[in-house]
Amino acid sequence: MLEIAKTPENQHSIEQVVNLLQDVKKFFYRIGDVEIEKKVSEMASQISEPLYMVVAGEYNSGKSSFVNALCGKRILEDGPTPSTGKITLLTYGDAISSEDIDDQQCRMTYPLDALKDIIIVDTPGTNSIIAEHQQITENFIHRAEVVLFVTSADHPFTESERAFLQLLKGKWDRKLLFLLNKIDLKTDEEQSEIVTFIEKNFYRLFGFEPKIITISTKDAFLARTSGDAEVLQKSNIEMVENFIFEKMDYETKMDLKILSPLKYLTNVFDDLKGGLEEKVSYCNTEIKSVEMFEKRLRSKRQDMTDYILKYKTEIQSVFSRLKEKVDVFLNYYVNIRATITTKFAREKIDDKFKREVFGMANPRTELERIINDAIDYVDRNNNILWDMAHDYIESEISLQRKINEESPKRKEHYSSSRESEKHVNLREFANQFQELDGELEGARVYRVVQGGFINFVVLEGLAIAIIIGLSTLFIPNILGLVVAGILAGVGFSIYPLKRKKYRSEFVQRVDAISERYNNMIQFEFEKIIDRVIEDIRNRISSYRDTRWSEREEINRQITDLKTLSEQTKDLIRKSGNS
Numbered sequence: 107m108l109e110i111a112k113t114p115e116n117q118h119s120i121e122q123v124v125n126l127l128q129d130v131k132k133f134f135y136r137i138g139d140v141e142i143e144k145k146v147s148e149m150a151s152q153i154s155e156p157l158y159m160v161v162a163g164e165y166n167s168g169k170s171s172f173v174n175a176l177c178g179k180r181i182l183e184d185g186p187t188p189s190t191g192k193i194t195l196l197t198y199g200d201a202i203s204s205e206d207i208d209d210q211q212c213r214m215t216y217p218l219d220a221l222k223d224i225i226i227v228d229t230p231g232t233n234s235i236i237a238e239h240q241q242i243t244e245n246f247i248h249r250a251e252v253v254l255f256v257t258s259a260d261h262p263f264t265e266s267e268r269a270f271l272q273l274l275k276g277k278w279d280r281k282l283l284f285l286l287n288k289i290d291l292k293t294d295e296e297q298s299e300i301v302t303f304i305e306k307n308f309y310r311l312f313g314f315e316p317k318i319i320t321i322s323t324k325d326a327f328l329a330r331t332s333g334d335a336e337v338l339q340k341s342n343i344e345m346v347e348n349f350i351f352e353k354m355d356y357e358t359k360m361d362l363k364i365l366s367p368l369k370y371l372t373n374v375f376d377d378l379k380g381g382l383e384e385k386v387s388y389c390n391t392e393i394k395s396v397e398m399f400e401k402r403l404r405s406k407r408q409d410m411t412d413y414i415l416k417y418k419t420e421i422q423s424v425f426s427r428l429k430e431k432v433d434v435f436l437n438y439y440v441n442i443r444a445t446i447t448t449k450f451a452r453e454k455i456d457d458k459f460k461r462e463v464f465g466m467a468n469p470r471t472e473l474e475r476i477i478n479d480a481i482d483y484v485d486r487n488n489n490i491l492w493d494m495a496h497d498y499i500e501s502e503i504s505l506q507r508k509i510n511e512e513s514p515k516r517k518e519h520y521s522s523s524r525e526s527e528k529h530v531n532l533r534e535f536a537n538q539f540q541e542l543d544g545e546l547e548g549a550r551v552y553r554v555v556q557g558g559f560i561n562f563v564v565l566e567g568l569a570i571a572i573i574i575g576l577s578t579l580f581i582p583n584i585l586g587l588v589v590a591g592i593l594a595g596v597g598f599s600i601y602p603l604k605r606k607k608y609r610s611e612f613v614q615r616v617d618a619i620s621e622r623y624n625n626m627i628q629f630e631f632e633k634i635i636d637r638v639i640e641d642i643r644n645r646i647s648s649y650r651d652t653r654w655s656e657r658e659e660i661n662r663q664i665t666d667l668k669t670l671s672e673q674t675k676d677l678i679r680k681s682g683n684s
Contacts, residue, residue, distance in 0.1 A: 116360055123677060126368075126674065126677065129673075131143055131146045133666055133667070146371075149248065149249060153363060157251050157354075158227055158249055159225065159251070159254060160254070161229060161256060162232070162243060162247070162255055162270070163255055163256035163257055164257070164264065167231065168287035168288060170228055172323045172326075174327055175341070177218055181196075181202060181214065192211060192230070193212070193227060194214055195207075196221065196226040198221035199215020202214070202216055202217075220351045224351070230242050230243050231243075247273060247280070248370050250274075250278075251280070251281070252280065252362055253280045253283070254346075254350070257284065257286055259289055262300050262304055263308075272311070278373060281366075282316060282317075283350070284304060284316045285319055286304070288322060319349065322342070323341070325341035326343035329341055364677070368681075371671075372675070379664065385656070386657055392650070393653050393657070396650035399646055400647070402494070403494075403639055406494075407635055407639050410483075411632060414628060417483075417631075418624045420476050421620065421627065422624065425469070425619070428469050429612070432609065439458065488635070495645065499646070499649070
């Protein structure tokens with residue numbers, strides 16, 4: 107175990123990092139990022155362990171051969187084909203042993219003193235036809251505190267190596283040492299050319315030249331097993347051992363122990379911050395989009411309400427035409443001449459009234475037609491509103507949701523069936539027109555005409571009788587003549603008075619019914635429109651409310667993330683490696 111408590115300062119620094127990692131673990135648990143939570147937990151648990159030195163590179167580059175050369179014994183499989191399928195943690199032990207940690211990791215022990223402060227981690231080769239091998243390696247790199255990157259002299263710095271180095275150095279900023287293996291295959295001049303090639307390309311990627319040690323793991327293993335000092339020196343394995351076991355002193359290892367998780371957190375926080383800010387922007391965009399859609403709904407409602415006024419005008423026209431037809435009929439038929447003529451005609455006045463006033467363009471039929479047209483209009487436009495809502499959710503929201511999430515269906519919220527409750531209510535209003543039924547109005551007109559005729563006959567009869575009586579007496583009676591004249595005048599005024607009274611009563615009834623109809627159609631249709639608008643608004647606004655809640659939660663996460671990020675940067679500054 108690495109003696110992390112050599113000084114109080116180091117102990118305090120380690121405790122601060124551990125506490126930070128625990129807070130970060132809780133944060134990622136709270137936001138539901140299981141993968142990062144697991145990685146942070148792993149780093150927290152290994153901080154008191156020896157330094158993790160990860161040996162990485164492409165398959166057949168010589169990683170396992172390098173570990174075998176360090177140990178002087180073939181404890182790991184090696185060969186020209188992918189041989190390592192698990193992460194192997196090589197630690198100190200009194201004897202050689204091996205046990206599986208899980209499906210992807212195993213632990214081996216070996217009696218090498220250098221392993222008391224360093225855990226050598228052999229990884230599956232990258233760029234292998236076994237894709238899982240590279241995934242296993244990449245999933246472990248966050249735990250690396252120093253990386254020995256092995257590349258082969260016969261194909262150095264390949265494209266796949268460049269991509270992997272971007273992850274190692276560019277993303278996780280790990281301490282890196284290049285091992286150029288298989289130099290036994292190249293001349294000194296070729297070695298120099300290859301080293302220059304690696305340095306230039308690495309500099310182009312990261313802005314500095316890496317530390318490169320040329321080695322031959324083949325010669326090193328051969329020298330260790332045979333005891334050939336000259337071959338051992340030529341292999342350069344001792345230069346590597348000196349760098350990792352001697353030059354990396356306790357303080358250096360402590361710095362790596364502290365900085366590795368902090369740099370990992372810095373990188374993760376930067377990525378997460380960008381992602382959270384994008385989510386906030388997305389929420390703002392969707393909230394604004396919902397508000398714009400609600401504005402379209404309000405505009406559409408106003409358009410529909412304004413259009414309903416057209417039907418009110420048509421209703422008014424129906425009643426106006428009815429009054430005009432009654433005026434024409436009364437003027438033409440409710441008088442002395444017409445009454446006397448009708449009395450000797452076969453057709454009754456009430457039948458004529460019913461046919462001419464209520465027969466053609468029956469007001470009740472006209473009103474039913476108008477209500478039907480209005481219902482069709484509202485149904486059609488309510489369907490359009492639901493189409494708008496459905497299309498909006500599909501285009502603006504549903505694509506961002508899970509496929510199986512319920513989307514609003516127009517048929518579930520609105521039915522154009524004429525048997526629906528709202529349509530029945532509208533039909534019931536049409537029954538009010540029975541107050542102006544043709545039969546009833548014909549009977550009223552008949553009574554007016556009949557009563558007027560009787561009154562006329564009686565009064566005119568009295569007037570004639572008075573005049574005849576006076577003429578038989580041959581006595582001019584001025585008073586009698588005046589009375590007879592008055593009676594005759596009253597008789598002739600009976601029809602205009604009766605006609606005027608009936609018309610006045612009829613107009614009052616028509617105006618009252620017209621007002622009820624107009625109020626009804628505006629109230630009932632606005633209620634139908636508002637109900638559909640409200641249903642749609644509730645469905646759409648639920649997305650907006652969800653986005654509001656999401657934005658509020660994300661902003662809380664950003665605040666917490668900022669606090670953790672500042673703590674991380676503060677610890678980096680205190681370590682003197684900012």
